[in-house]
Amino acid sequence: MTKTFITRTLSALVALILLFAAYYFLQVPGIKLVCYLLVLIGGYELINILLPKNTGKFHKGLFYTVLILIFHVAANYPAFAVVAFSLATVLFLVLSLLWDKAFTELDSLVQYHAKSVLGFVYLGLLPSYAYRLLELNNGLIWFLTLLAVVFAGDIGAYVVGVLIGKHKINPRLSPKKTWEGAFGGLLGSTIAGYVCSQFLPQIPLNALLVTAICAGFVAQFGDFFESLMKRVADVKDSGKIMPGHGGVLDRIDGVLFASPVIMMVASLFESY
Structure with a gap:
């Protein structure tokens, strides 16, 4: 546990330092560039998860x-x-149908289309909500709130799960995740929401805690969903860019699912 936890912590600290450096030198545009970079890298990882290994270069x-x-x-x-x-989806379908020689069976072509559209939602639409948080009043604080809630939940789930976790949630998807860890994760997210509320005094505390x-x-189901995709694709990690975490998708899977929730609440309060 200790070695894994230290590795994960150091990897997360390096990521935070890079994020801070991007903001320090370029302000909000620097954070936006980081978002683009994560999508660019995550898109490459997603190809290896969603698309069969024999998929041609054109279709990839x-x-x-x-x-x-x-x-x-x-x-x-x-x-x-x-x-x-x-x-974009129509254009994708038209072009892939015009160039379908790589698929020897109709089923494989249909699976390619279905998995690709899933990918468009997962890494095309979902991260755009995190990006758009930066456009709001207090956008940087909302963006950091999103990260804090998700990552504090990750830490809480990991620590509680390792210390007292006994009852598995779904061993087929994630053998190590427990109900105890899940509740620890919610506690971590709640604490993070309370801390972030100090920087958003105009938002009712109850509303921010419920949002967190x-x-x-x-976010926890975002982790499960990515685990499901990897299980189906028989892939252990989405990548190796972050020691202790895996790839970019392994780190931001919860952020992707949580971003529309934070965006909805932030838009509601910032509109007044």
């Missing part, structure tokens, strides 16, 4: 290009996000 490139396009439009032009998603609990709850 098409998936990656459309994914980045959807994220860019959804993040910077939210009013056109739905239309852009629809048009809801975001922490769905």
Whole structure:
């Protein structure tokens, strides 16, 4: 436990230092660049998880290009996000059908389409909400609140799960996750929500605590969902870029699921 925990902690600290450096030198645009970088790296990892190993370069490139396009439009032009998603998906389907020689069976082509559209939602739309938080009043604080709630939940779940976790939630998806750890994670998210409330005095404390609990709850399922994708693809980690964590997707899976929750509440209060 000690060695793994130290490795994970050091890896997380390096990530936080890089994030701080991006803000220190470039302010909010630096954080936005980090978001783009994470999507670019995560998109590459997602190809290795969702798409079969025998998928041709054209289809992998098409998936990656459309994914980045959807994220860019959804993040910077939210009013056109739905239309852009629809048009990009149609374009993707048309081009992949015109170039379907790599698929010897119709089932494999359908699976490619279905998994690709799932990827567009997962890493095209979801991270755009975290990005758009930075556009709001107090956007940086909301963005940090999102990270704090998710990562505090991760730490709480890990520590409590290792110390007293006995009852498994779903061994098929994640053999180590326990109910005790899940409650520890919610406690960590709640504490993080309380701390962040001190920097958002205009937001009712009860509302922010409920938001932190809801975001922490769905963040844990974000972890389960990524575990499900990796199990199906027979992949242990999405990548190796972060020692102790795995790949980028292994680190931001909870953030992806929690970002629409934080965005909804932040937009509601910032609109007044």
